Amino acid sequence: MKNYIKLTIFSLGIALFIYGCEVEEPHKPYGSDGVAPGTVTVDNVVNIPGGAVIYYTPPADVDVLYVKASFEDDRGRPREVKVSQVIDSIVIQGFGQVGDYNVTLNAVDRGENVSTSTDVAISPLTPPVQLIFPTLVGEVDFGGIKVSYENPLEAEVSLNVLVFDELQDEFVYRESFFTSQASGTYSFRGYEAVKTQFGVYVEDRWENVSDTIYFEVTPIPDEFLDKLLFSVFKIQGDKDFNDYGFNETQMWDNRWSDQWNCGHTDFITTLPHYLTVDLAVKAKLSRFKLYQRGGSELYKHGNPKRFNVYGVLDINSLPPYDANNPNAGWTLLRECESFKPSGLPVGQTTAEDYDYQNKGEDFDFDVDNLVEIKYIRIEVLENWGNINGTVIGELSFWGEISQ
Missing domain, CATH: 2.60.40.10 (Immunoglobulins)
Structure with missing residues (x-):
């Protein structure tokens, strides 16, 4: 009797389950009527x-x-x-x-x-890569080539460099520069001072490519100055870059893009601020890079915006210090202004801004007027944060070393 009751209950459960499966309607997305919409x-x-x-x-x-x-x-x-x-x-x-x-x-x-x-x-019009290509101009530069371009549509593109490899008997890809600027110039460096065949083409984010422009040049000698030899040579009127726990040697320790690795002045003295560096070798400088203090301080705080660079061979040749003429005896090598790719207001930055500064901001010296020097003097006239302090993440120099 018990077994009969159990069998009856089990059979009834199976029947209810099958009935439920038969009458259950399929689930539909919320709000769907199951009918195709009208045409566009x-x-x-x-x-x-x-x-x-x-x-x-x-x-x-x-x-x-x-x-x-x-x-x-x-x-x-x-x-x-x-x-x-x-x-x-x-x-x-x-x-x-x-x-x-x-x-x-x-x-x-x-x-x-x-x-x-x-x-x-x-019927698409001429794509950006083909509009940019005819504007490409390549020329010899310190340690490589300099490429200028016009990009009036501000398209997101890359300039790609090829170099002829004699062992492979063909041009091979070497590096790229990404930009969305309306126009600009970029230097591809790190090449030996020997006759080299270069090729440059434009590519967009859909992998469309332009034709390639080819040219042969011999890069100008461009030796990297050993930063382990650098030291601050403080003269009257200079600022101390050791404030708030930072150290002046952090300006040439091969670390940058780090908010906590930089040279840092106080916030008391008004600009201009001065920094004198002994490069420890005599050289005709070709160029230098200034890396901003990175992290959340990029393009703000005390990062230099407008500054001048001076040089002198013999520090003992300088006249007595004159506060009214603090750069007497120094040779002006370059007037500099920092560039922000995005053009956004202070406090707003983009990935392109960070990428640009992570590579270091390049400043070339006049190739037709190179001066042999041993000491560099940086005069900071304005910073991005419009404050009294100055911060420098890293400094690197290149040139033709004579001693």
Whole structure:
């Protein structure tokens, strides 16, 4: 009897389970009616360099979630762009060649139901990589080449350098410089002072590339000065860079982009501030890098914005110090102004700003007027934070060493 009751209860449970499975309706996304939305109506097409902007009216269905554009680029690669249903346009980018291309628009609702397709033709204008390429100019520089460019659309691109490798009997990739500036100049360095064949081309983030410009030059000698030999040579009028627990030697310890590794003055004396460095060797300096104090202090605080660089060979040749003419006897080598790629106000920085300063900000000396010196004097006239203090993350110098 007990076994009969157990069997009956078990059978009843199975029957209820099967009935429940039979009557249970499949789950649907919240707000979905299971019906495909209406079609997308194209209102206008504005062709732009490397793409187009398609203006449209989405269907009136209340459950529409997004509008999707599907297309193949000029290399036959399938691409897709999605935008919210509240937006009335969709931007198509990434074409490397002018031409006529088809784009398919679909509306998609919350249930992933897809509308009937709407086809639209676009005709992208000349892409940025091809607009930039004719403006490239390469010339010899200290330790390498200097490349200038015009990028009026401020497209995100890279300038890529190739060097001919005699062992491989072909040009090989060496390095890149990323930029979105409207124009500029960048020096690719670290090459020996021997005749070298270089190639430069432009590439965008969709891997579209321009033609390559080739030229042969012999880089100007560019020796790196050993920073282990540097020392502060303090003369009257100079500031102390050892305040607040920082040490002047941190300005040439091969560490930068670190908020807590820099030379630091007090906040009392008004600018200009002076720093004199004994380079320990005689040299005709070709260039130098100033690295800002990094971290959250980048492009603010006491980081130099406008400053002058002076040099002298024999420190004992200087006349007596005169507060009204503190640079008497020194030779002005360069007037400098720090550059901020983003152009944003103080306190706001971008990844491009950090990348630019992490590489060190380059300042070249006049190649036609190089002066042999042994001591460097930096005169800070203005800083990014508009305060009384001065901070320097790192200093590096290059040139033709004579002793």
